[in-house]
Amino acid sequence: MGFQLALYFALLLLILFLLCPILQAAESQEPACGEEVCGNITISSPFGSHSSCYTYSWLRVTCNQTQNGKKPFINVNGIDLEVLGSLYSNGILIRNPVAYINCDHTNEASVSVNLSGTPFFFSSERNYFGSVGCGNLATILSNEADSLGGCIQSRCDDDGASESGCITYITVNLTSYTVNMTAMYPDSNRCASAFIYSPHRLLSGINIGTTHVPAVLNWKSSNCGDTGQSRTVTSIAWLLFFVF
Template identity: 60%
Template sequence: MGFQLWFYFIILFLLCPILQSTESQQAICGEEVRGNVTIPSPFGIHSRCYSRSWFRVSCKQTHKGEKPFISINGIDLELLGSLFQDTILIKNPVGSSTVNRTGTPFFFSSDYNYFGSVGCGNLATIFSNEADPLGGCIQPICGDGASESGCYNRISGNFTSNVVNMTAMYPTGKDDDKRCASAFIFSRLYFREDYPLPIGIHIETTHVPATLSWNSTYCGDAGCELGPGPINFSSKDSCGNVTFQYPFEIIHQHYPNGWFRVICNKTSNGRKMPFLNINGINLEILHFSFLYGNVVVNHSITYFNCRQNNNDGMSLNLTGTPFYYSDFDNVFWSSGCGNLVTVFDNEKGNLVEE
């Protein structure tokens, strides 16, 4: 015997920019994986998963397999993952290939990174490109037979570009001036704080993990585009028995983002009914609340093994939209005989209800 899933759904909306869906719905933004790295939002491999080219992730084949990379001012940086919200972990180059992040939303934060240097008996200092001192440390003198030593210290502020100076602090022997020295920014959260340098960093190291942050309001050299103008939160519009406020508007009005356009259709008896189109499916709107940030819709029913219906197991897909189902405002209910009914979210496979 077939059975039905009855839904009474309230869809909540988020007032935030949404990525345009131009490629396959198979890509779940924020859940894309390359190698053993999960790509966090707002970064993405598919174009529907990133809104600006700064956050585009490309995949390259390396001797260790396929790896994800981002490009900053022409330099490709391997993406290692994300430790905290609004940060990513990258392989940061050591020495002369320092990445200039000027003109991008990216910067190094003093909250997550240290300044380090490998060498013998030098004062290593780091400055912003505006010549503001950010930090420094003194390398210990190398003992007999020792080829390298190192130091690290905190940095005093956030910066997008930097200059490093290396100054000898002690009298040098005839061969000391030939010793190699390096300097770098590295993530303090990725290593244990072992003196004089975290394990794994030495003079042969070419890249170190560093935590990169970004300014979500950065618009580039051209500046930010003007919005649609002052928002009138008190303005109301109606279709049938439903009254709308910002951000919803009737479709004959201009709303640039499109997600909140209400289609006001007339039925055969002349009655007006409001609809919301989500991923190609028109949903009748039953109620709207600006205060609670939700809209009640007449949701479709999911059937299983019912001959008169051909939408077995189907449900409304809200991926790539500003809408989501609230666990506070909705209940899960099923009609049938002797079945265990479960519902999972598509993104993580978590059991939502049974």
């Protein structure tokens, strides 16, 4: 019995010894954590597409084929957000959906966004609140209906004022908020949009037809843990589990 047990462990060590170079060679063909690429975007830690490169599901990046090639996405509370890049050590640039008010495809006067239950938030240092339209008071509210700021659009006219807008600072970090539009004049009941965004040149390039805007998502590092586990070690651990 003792001889058989010793032989068993000797064979197991031999298998591991022979498999290590194979596993390491396979690992070397895959990008290291923090260096994975989707399209022309490098996926920075703590995010990752390989299961060994992220700790929690909200840090998982999926590389999806789109009409414009492969694009990286993260899923936040059921919404797929395209990743545009990593700008800071604890922030990524995403394509943030625009909320529409009084437009053909929606009659809602307000739109809610909720990041609750995730480590993500919209940083007041990296983002602004903006609106496109005319003749409205655009406000951003907390879910408790407390005003967090707002701005007044120019009055509507026939000279393209509907393509103008307004911007204002965000005073606090946000995990959830509500956008509201209040008509300031009788002729203000026109299509308008509102959004949180990270401006490179204020409202340059953003108009009433814009569906997404760049915005910075920050996260609480204490909720994200460590990443970048060794794929070889993980594979060997699974092998040991299978053998035993």
